[in-house]
Amino acid sequence: MKLTQQIRSKIMQWEGCRLTAYKCPAGVLTIGYGHTGPDVTEGLTISPAHAVALFNADLDRFARQVARIVAPAQLSDNQFSALVSFAYNCGAGALSKSALLKRVKANPADPEIRAEFLKYSKAVVRGSRQVLPGLLRRRTEEADIYFM
Numbered sequence: 001m002k003l004t005q006q007i008r009s010k011i012m013q014w015e016g017c018r019l020t021a022y023k024c025p026a027g028v029l030t031i032g033y034g035h036t037g038p039d040v041t042e043g044l045t046i047s048p049a050h051a052v053a054l055f056n057a058d059l060d061r062f063a064r065q066v067a068r069i070v071a072p073a074q075l076s077d078n079q080f081s082a083l084v085s086f087a088y089n090c091g092a093g094a095l096s097k098s099a100l101l102k103r104v105k106a107n108p109a110d111p112e113i114r115a116e117f118l119k120y121s122k123a124v125v126r127g128s129r130q131v132l133p134g135l136l137r138r139r140t141e142e143a144d145i146y147f148m
Contacts, residue, residue: 007081
């Protein structure tokens with residue numbers, strides 16, 4: 001199982017790149033292509049090359065985590081890549097506790113997996129959970145990639 005170049009490009013597109021640290025909708029300091037962590041501080045600015053380096057390191061870390069989480073399931077590169085994208089956005093912890101993972105481990109070809117991806121298209125906005133069009137689009141595309 002390995003990440004496809006397609007998913008690397010798609011995640012970069014979905015995340016977008018901001019070279020100055022900002023707070024994401026969840027209030028977490030973020031920079032580059034969705035990079036978070038103790039090294040991200042208010043006012044931090046990075047170069048485009050640094051953003052790509054952070055992205056590659058983060059994505060490789062998520063790929064290792066997802067490989068451990070899905071074991072012993074053997075997935076296609078597209079299935080694996082879609083799950084890594086999901087974990088990159090929602091967190092490896094969210095994947096490890098999800099019904100999505102349970103379905104993948106039980107039967108990677110289960111068509112209900114598509115619906116499980118789509119359940120993660122909501123976020124809390126002004127105190128209530130709402131479907132965000134961008135998240136719905138991303139989850140739909142991840143599911144499409146999973147079933148390629």
